[in-house]
Amino acid sequence: MANVVPGKSSYLAQSNALLRKNLTYQKRNKCQNCCLFVFPVVILGLLTIMNNYLQHLQEAKQNLLPPILNPPEMPPAIQIPIDQDLPNPNCRINSSCSASFLFTAYNQSFAQGVVDDMFPTPTSVNSSDLLTHLVLGTPSMSDNKNVSHEESRLYYLQQKCYKNSSIFVPIELDCMEGLTLWRNSTSKIHDELIIGDSRTNNNEEKEFAGAFDLQNSDNQNFNVIVWYKTVKDEQSSPQMQADVISLLNMVSIAFLRFVRGADAQISVEFFKDMPKSIDLNLPHLVTLMSTLLFIWIIVWLFPVMLQALVYEKQEKLRMMMKMHGLSDGAYWTISYGYFALVSIIYMLCFVAFGSLLGLGFFTMNALTIQLVFYFVYANLQVSLAFLASELFSNVKTASVVGYLLVFVTGLLGNFLFLNLLETPFFPRIWVTVLELFPGFSLFRGLYELQQYALEGITVDNGGMKWQDLNDPNNGMKEVVIIMFLEWLLTLFLAYYVDRVSISGCWWKKASSSARQPTLSSHESQISFQTEKTDVIQQRETVEQLTLEATASHAIVCNNIRKVYAARDGNPPKVAVKGMYLALPQTGCFGMLGPNGAGKTSFISMMIGLTKPTSGSAFINGLDMSTNMDEIYSMMGVCPQHDLLWETLTGREHLLFYGRLKNLKGAALMEAVEESLKNLNLFCGGVADKQAGKYSGGMKRRLSVAISLIGDPKVVFMDEPSTGLDPASRNSLWNVVKHAKQHRAIVLTTHSMEEAEALCDRLGIFVDGSLQCIADAKELKARYGGTLVFTLTSTAEHCTEVEEMVMSLSPNAHKTYHLAGTLKFELPKHGTRIADIFEAVEDAKKRFPVHAWGLTDTTLEDVFIKVARAT
Structure with a gap:
């Protein structure tokens, strides 16, 4: 190995190493990345094809259905319910219910005089009154029946109807009495009309033909507001126009007769629509579908990021990087920044491609509003992925939950939240509460963009503009603020939970004296008496070094203990029973012991994979309870199981970990090449093969090379020669023999031959404790x-x-x-x-x-x- 002393790497060096590794890793996964970015392109392309097809279909049907140049004339009949229960519900029995009209005004006496002349008497019926007071009676206003319905009948409104009274004109009209009812205010009229609408299909409902507010009307001024009842989604129907015209004409004639006399008359003979062409609005279906489809496209990124984060956790790659000196700050900066950048690029491609295809959802609304909305949600989604990754330890489980969440979010938004959003009686405060769920916030923003895009199709200069955010009915500003605050909150929570779960602060928790389980004095005395002389000397050495607090030894373990909690009815398992160990700055210490003796548990505590139950430890004089980050910068680890990225090559692994150890330029390349050669990973293109294609022995050799690169001062190797052939094992032994001259190495093995060849001192570990500690010759002589x-x-x-x-x-x-x-x-x-x-x-x-x-x-x-x- 290259004998370099690189020192602790800086934040920039760590960030550079992780960024290079991430870019290389993503380059290996180019197929998956291409599929990710192609997905929205395919969906938007299909929407464009559908939009063009529907537009072509509309043009074809418009050619088959010529425009209506001369709409038919229609009588101005008022549609009213015939089963009203005012003033007496018994009227339904003898079919004598009245057509009830509510009225109010500032001047009650004047208003009463006007409405008293609203309906003619049987003796004063004339042809003009027939047109003015013609009504269409239906079983119930809520039944949504039109003029031509077979159960509807034409009636003529009068002040009083007599038995068998009817009027014979070209058609026979039954008589219906008109009833006017005073209300003290418009609010009471409003409440009664609302109650009538909200209690449909109920025999006790109160339905009214209409209502009038005469406000400041008097003999010199005529100021009236008319209420009329319409059926939802038929706001532009001909019957609605008839209701408005007839009610206005009825109250206008009553005012004229009150002011000018009974002969005053304004009659409406008919009404008709404007000439028009038939617009089927088929292309609008694409815009209506956009909310559901787009929420699936955007949330699609969430399970992808979740998988990547959980994979690092499942394979313990995050911990492996930390054990080789990667700080939390560098990890979060690069990892979060990388996912945020990918998300933003994804959103930009989504908006850009939709705009190029000419979809109204993108072209009608202000581009800057869309970019701000997608930017905030992209960051919120990344922070949610980091927080959610703490809940999973298995990639498959995380994938299933992630994609299920994508599917459910779209369906709940489209079929639940949308109905609540469009229901006028659902409290707005609860809409805001539902928007605290990020999926509903995203849906609300997409819904607002959709509605403004639909408006922009029919209105010039339509679409959402920045000034529209001040509209109280526009929820875009509200959801952007909610998502921004949630982004900051989830980012903080994710960082905090990550630090608690993986950082070196577990030693602080474990070292708290209040929480350390201790042996009783009797147990301690028995344990001490059963220890061998060399173990007792080791214990005394550790106690002396702990008091002196010097850095003369590479590793000092003071009563390290590990107890696994009781599980499935089994008692607690004591894996390590108070380990005392002091190792010099150089040399190799071998830990021998049968399976289950506690060797791996001890190594795991020392490298940070698990926390100790009690005890303290020092690496080169640094307390592991307070200086874990500094310790990681001088530590190398070869774990029992190979922790490697399947798609990175051996050379790329060593380059990454070399950069973490602050190796640069020629020193980095020299260290990498020497490691590959010494461990037989250089010839035959093995160095540039992906680690997923390595054999078990090649992976072990790569793990050893990773543990030694960058001149670490302390190296832990857990069964490094497992699965190696004799030639590879001999090469590994030569590397370790050379390496132990400059650092302390702790090695566990089941090979006695390896222990004698490599280890300067040996400790036999049985049932969680050291039974003896000496060199091989002394042990053979003693035992x-x-x-x-x-x-x-x-x-x-x-x-x-x-x-x-x-x-x-x-x-x-x-x-x-x-x-x-x-x-x-x-x-x-x-x-x-x-x-x-x-x-x-x-x-x-x-x-x-x-x-x-x-x-x-x-x-x-x-x-x-x-x-x-x-």
Whole structure:
């Protein structure tokens, strides 16, 4: 490895490294990115094709349906209900209900005189009155029936109807009495009319033919307001025009008769529409569909960003970057900025392409309003993705929830929120409350743009302008403010939750004395008494170093303890039982132990993947409870499982982590090339292959190279040689041997050969605690002290073999017996190797000896003995 001392990387260096990595990573995912940006283009293209088709269809139908040049004449009949319940509900029984009209004025006596002359008496009927007082009776105003409906009948309004009274003109007209009812104010009239409208299809409803407000009218002035009832979505129907004309004509004639006498008359013979062409408005369907389609297009980005963020969390890549020195500030600046930039470019392409296609939704409304609206929502969506990523640990789950949210948001907006928005009786305050849901805020803004675009189709200089935001009925300003405030709030929450969940501050929480679980004094005394001499010395060394607070040792662990909480009815699991460890600035320390002994739990605590239950630790004199960011800048990690980006190459991984370690220019390229060569990742184009195509052994070698690049002062390697062939393992050993001369390395392994070859000191870890700590020779001398004698003969001569061994040493101990093979441990003291050779040569004369061997104690023997003795 290149012997460089780069020091801690700056914020700009970290940002540059992460930005380069992100751009390279996205370049590898170009197919996915192309699909992402093509999606809105395809939707807008289909809308344009549909718009052109409908326009062509409209032109074709207009050619088939010529314009109406001479509309027909229509009588000015008033449409009124015939089942009113005023003044007496019993009128329905004998069909004698009156046509009820409400009226009010400042001068009640004058108004009463006017309305008293509104309906003719049976003796004063003339042809002009027939046209003025012609009404169309329907079963109910709310039944939405028109003049030609078979259940409707024509009536003639009179002051009084007598039994079997009717008028014979070219058609027979039944009589209907007209009734005028005084109300004290216009507000009371308004309330009664509203009540009548909101209680449709109810036998107790109160329906009125119309209402009049004569305001300041007197003998010299005629000032009147007419209320009339219309059916929703038929505001321009001919019947509505008839209602207005007839009611105005009726009250006007009554005023003239009151002021000028009974002979005064203004009659309306008929009314007719203006000549017009038939407009089917089919292309408007595209604009009406835009809200639902566009909300799906815009929210489509959310699950894409969510997947990317959860992937880093699931694969622990975010933690891997942090362990190699990436600060939270640099990560958030680049990651948030990257997603925000992608979102804004996406929105710009969306608006630009829609405008180029000539869709009214984009061309009618002010471009700057659209850009501000999309900019605010794009940032809100990015911050929501960061916050939502904290809720998921699996990419598949996040994807399903994300795309389901896209689908549901569009449907709820179009079929629930839209109905509430267009209902005049739904409180506006609750509309604002619903807009706190970001999807409804987006829908409201798109809805406003849609409505102004529809208006712009029929009105010159239409569409939304900045001055339109002052209109109280325009919700665009409201939703932009709501989304802006939510953007700031969710951004703060996402950053805070991220810091709590992943930053080094977990050591602060774990180190709080109030929360540290401790052993009882009795348990501590027993634990101390059962420790071996070397473990006790290690503990005393750690306690002394903790008091001195010096940086003479690379790693100092003071009573680190890890307890996993009880789960599924099982008791709490103590993984690490008070680890005391002091390692010098250079050298390799090997941790041996059976599976489940707690080695990986200890490594995970030291590199920040999990938090300790109690204890403290120091790296190069820096307290892990307060200086984790500085510690990460001098740490290298090779985790048990390879944490790699599948689409990045080996070279790109090393370039990224080298930049995080503040390597630049020629020093960076030299370190990368040397790492690739030393770990056999250079030849055959392996360095430029994507990591997802690597074998397991190649991934392990790359992980080791990542842990050593940038000259870290402390390196943790968790089973680095797993899955390596002998040649690759030998290359890795050479790299580690060279690296340990300049740094402290903590290595876990199951290979005794590897432990002897690499480690200056070894610690055997059993059942969560250190049982011994020394170099390999000292351990073999302490726990060995025996020779291992193995001999294979026939099964019937096993007794003779045992007698021979016992004659060599009465303290011999048989450790293995299978068929004709026996293994014995002979104490070195009092046993001569020459005697063993002579005994074997003599035994060959008495019984067959197929094979035999004499070996010294191996590290594997020591490991097995320590593990069994615990």
